[in-house]
Amino acid sequence: MLFNKNFSNExxxxxxxxxxxxxxxxxxxxxxxxxxxxxxxxxxxxxAMEQEAYQITLWQGGGFTGLTTGFTLSSGGEVAHWxxxxxxxxxxxxxxxxxxxEIQKLRRQLEESGVLEMTYTEPGNMTAGINYETKDKKxxxxxxxxxxxxxxxxxxxxxxxxxxxxxxxxxHKN
Numbered sequence: 001m002l003f004n005k006n007f008s009n010e011x012x013x014x015x016x017x018x019x020x021x022x023x024x025x026x027x028x029x030x031x032x033x034x035x036x037x038x039x040x041x042x043x044x045x046x047x048a049m050e051q052e053a054y055q056i057t058l059w060q061g062g063g064f065t066g067l068t069t070g071f072t073l074s075s076g077g078e079v080a081h082w083x084x085x086x087x088x089x090x091x092x093x094x095x096x097x098x099x100x101x102e103i104q105k106l107r108r109q110l111e112e113s114g115v116l117e118m119t120y121t122e123p124g125n126m127t128a129g130i131n132y133e134t135k136d137k138k139x140x141x142x143x144x145x146x147x148x149x150x151x152x153x154x155x156x157x158x159x160x161x162x163x164x165x166x167x168x169x170x171x172h173k174n
Contacts, residue, residue, distance in 0.1 A: 053135055054107060058163055060128040060145050069093075071167035073103045079170055096170050106163050113155040115141065120153060130160060 052075055059070030066086035073079050077100030082090040110116075110132060116139060124144025132139040143152045152160075 055131075055133045056103070056107065056110065056163070057131040057133075058129075058160065058167065059131075060126070062124070062126045062145070071164075073099075073106065073163075073167075075103070076100070077103060079103070079167060081167070081171065094171070096173065099170070102166060106159075106166065109162070110159055113159050115139075115153070115156045115159065118153060118156065120156060122151070128160070130156070130163075 054075045056073040057070055058073075059068055061068030061070075061084075067083060068085075069081075069083045071079060071081050076097070078095055078097045079099055080095045081093040083093060084090045116132075118141070120141045120143065122143045126145035127142050128145040129140065129142035141152075141156055
């Protein structure tokens with residue numbers, strides 16, 4: 001009787017119009033709200049996260065096999081231990097997460113050590129290095145792996161050793 005075209009009275013017509021408008025409203029109004037719109041707080045959080053994105057990679061390798069091993073510390077709190085043969089991609093040996101405070105501390109120490117103003121690239125047969133990448137900048141320091149104790153700048157040597165000690169300590173937790 002509700003959808004009968006021959007309405008017997010005005011009440012039925014009004015009731016039909018009300019239900020029709022209600023149904024259309026329920027179906028159409030949610031489509032007006034764009035899912036791509038974000039609140040101001042969401043935009044600020046995402047913007048801050050993009051600005052803070054960084055990655056620090058410590059590595060060593062070379063020689064006759066060309067094998068390179070290293071650790072990558074991400075701004076998300078992950079530490080990945082990996083290896084790479086020449087011409088191949090990194091192969092993850094293990095990945096752990098939940099180390100954001102420690103990684104932030106290492107990043108702060110790196111930035112405060114003064115090495116960002118240094119250029120140091122001394123490759124050797126066996127080379128070690130640090131790559132530090134932010135959203136806007138990339139830094140690279142390399143040295144002959146046998147020279148870590150002798151000929152690299154002290155702040156760089158000290159930071160590298162502290163970071164390697166931290167990364168290697170995680171190997172036992174994996």
